[in-house]
Amino acid sequence: NRYQAGELQVLWGILNITNGIITSNLTVQEPFQDFQVDLSVIAQLVLVTPPSDCRQQSPCTIQPVLIAYDVQGNVIQKLGSNDQPWQVQATLVYQPNVVLSGGIANYTNGQTQFTQLSLPYGVNGSFFMAMNLTVQSGNISVGPAQPAGQQINNIYLVNSNESFSVSVKPIDSVTQLPLGHVQWGTWRWTSNVTLYTLPSFNRQGFLVTNGSSRTNANLTAVAVTITNLRINGTGMFMLNICLSSSNNQYNIMVLSSAILVANDKSIIATDPQGFSSNITSQGNFDALNASNQLEITRALLYNYLLSIGMPLISDMILVKGGSSTIVALFEVDPLPSNVATAVSTLLSNPNAVSSLTFVSVNINTRSYSVPDSSSNNTNSSGDSGSNNLPIILEVTIPVGTALVAAIAAIIAYVVYTKFAAANSVAPMANAASLSTSNVELIQHQPFSFTASSAHPLNVHVTTLFNPSPSTATQPYLIPIQ
Secondary structure, three states: OOHOOOOOOHHHHHHHOOOOOOOOOEEEEOOOOOOOOEEEOOOOOOOOOOOEEEEEEEEOOOOOOEEEEEOOEOOOOEEEEOOOOOEEEEEOOEEEEEEEEOOOOEEEOEEEOOOOOOOOOEEEEEEEEHHEEEEEEEEEEEEOOOOEEEEEOOOOEEEEOOOOEEEEEEEEOOOOOOOOOOOOOOOOOEEEEEEEOOOOOOOOEEEEEEOOOOOEEEEOOOEEEEEEEEEEEEEEOOOOEEEOOOOOOOOOEEEEEOEEEEEOHHHHHHHHHHHOEEEEEEHHHHHHOOOOOOOHHHHHHHHHHOOOOOOOOOEEEEOOOOEEEEEEEEOOOOOOHHHHHHHHHHHOOOOOOOOOOEEEEEEEEEEEOOHHHHHHHHHHHHHHOOOOOOOOOOOOOOOOOOOOOOOOOOOOOHHHHHHHHOOOOOOOHHHHHHHHHHOOOOOOOOOOOOOOOOOOOOOOOOOOOOOHHHHOOOOOOOOOO
């Protein structure tokens, strides 16, 4: 260390124990290495990146970077040994005894890179190394804290009306790194917790808070804990957690993870490796996760399955299936008879949950395919075409004193052609194209008529029910039985 700092050479010359001869080069060999390297001597320290965008109790967004150069102007890659590199310490000008959070960093790979250095208000930064090698920065502006929050020790499963606590770690809203202290000065955190309203499929229930609920700041864990909360209801819920400083300077809003509330959590499966049911959906897992919408989607899907009668007996997790798919893993009770009804409802509406489109469903190891919307459109087109076919009428006509029963709704091809075709006086529908799916049963009150002696068994009909446009004015002969 003293050689790389240049002190050993100076002392060597002063002591003159080698008759004026001093070393000009020194090589070292690290343990477990079979080669030697020359030790570089520091000629200059440069603060290539000064700290900036600093906030109270928060790491500076831009962290300082120092580089050491030798006399030839080359960057020194290593100071010290591999397992014990030199350390750089940051202190305040005129306040060297103040310990800065994150103020020590190693010199490795040709530079010193701080990662969590934070500074108090209005300071000058001075960075020095061992052996009194020092480099000083200019004035650094430090702004007020900009805290955000992050839930820790997440609660995923509780019984209805069971007491639980939630904890929030204050972090820097810019760097997402923890604050130096959970609170400072004379102010304290207060809290307000409410149930979050999902976009849809909200379960019946309410949050219970009472006089025993407390907001505790844990200075060691740098976290704030709200105790003795209860949810009266069942299903999946989320919490809105609001932390406010007593001096009204800081506010932190946090949306909790989804909490499954059960009547008896002891029978709820929580190990996803044992889940035998899953739903694969089209969706962007990474985008939902980055926008903090993944837990909302999980709660929506779980509550939707409950709303259609799916007998869930587990928690649910969402995993990334592929570049554009999300897989929900869960467990379904195999005994209840309403599983089939729930599956049918699930398959009939693949877009029931926002941000997801169901692709395939597997319930208790049995697979179901979600109908393709394009095939549904094709079927609809075919059905609408069949509505344009002529409708066979059934008419009840009294002849003489006897009441003739209803005319057959569907006439067999052979009887139709032999009995009706011979007496046609206008174009008739192609009997071969008729089927039971083309027939609509229409009944009419009995009426009397005088049959023609030439054609005693035919009635001339000029008005049709639901005729096609091309045949609306064409008469048809309907045989009478």
